Amino acid sequence: MRTILSLFPGLMSGRRLADEGELQQLVQLLFSTQAGIEGSGTPPGPVLNAAINQVVGSGLHVQLPVALAGRQVIVVNATTSDMAVHVQTSNSANNNLPDTIDGTAVGDIPLGLTAMFISYMTGVWTEVLTVAPPPPP
């Protein structure tokens, strides 16, 4: 079964010219951000391609990338409502089976919260929600 690191076959031991493209992809998996993503009014919505994603506007539907073990995606709900986060319905790294989030096809992020989606196994996401910020004094 493929994992996120299996996408980078150039990283073998020994001094060598590293594939800069692979390194860039790995760094993107860690540090890439995309703000101002507009969610869709209908499912499944746009695929979140960055490591850290801020979703705005009134559309509540977005979609995670394929779940490859080791991948982590952060989603900031800056929309005007609760959000629905959909999985990929076919994951080629997992026999084209649909991904899941804690056993279901859709995760939700309450208004104003941030969620981290962690793939501990290819095809599977688990969701961790931040706690609600305290009310202003």
Added chain:
Amino acid sequence: MSQYPVSVMDKLLSLQETGKRLVDAGELYEAFDAIFGAQAGITAAGVAPGPVLTSAINQITAGTFVTLPSAIAGLRVTVVNSTGSILAISATKVNPANGGLPDQINGSPSDVQQSGAIAQYLCYALGQWLQLAPGSTE
């Protein structure tokens, strides 16, 4: 100087000097494995200390006791507790990189993680883990 790496960066010998050169891609792999490596379906032990978690992201599906790896600075370990009960997380009792002293989690030899919870363990200093619980699971 310790013969053991005392931080994650200590493991990356070919990256420690600036300038363009051939790098050890295996070291790069090891560095990224410390970030992206994942292992699902781990069975914890029925008695302490339990198996050592060797990946960055670990899902525990059964049992009660697991042990964090030796605490070297910069290491981060995520633990997903899918056991259905409380999980006990132990620090290693002998850390070779720290003169054989025992590691600590939040100042103690062990900590617990509630059923269904995900926690991250951050080694901020040699021998010392901090348990971070970023939030509740769905």
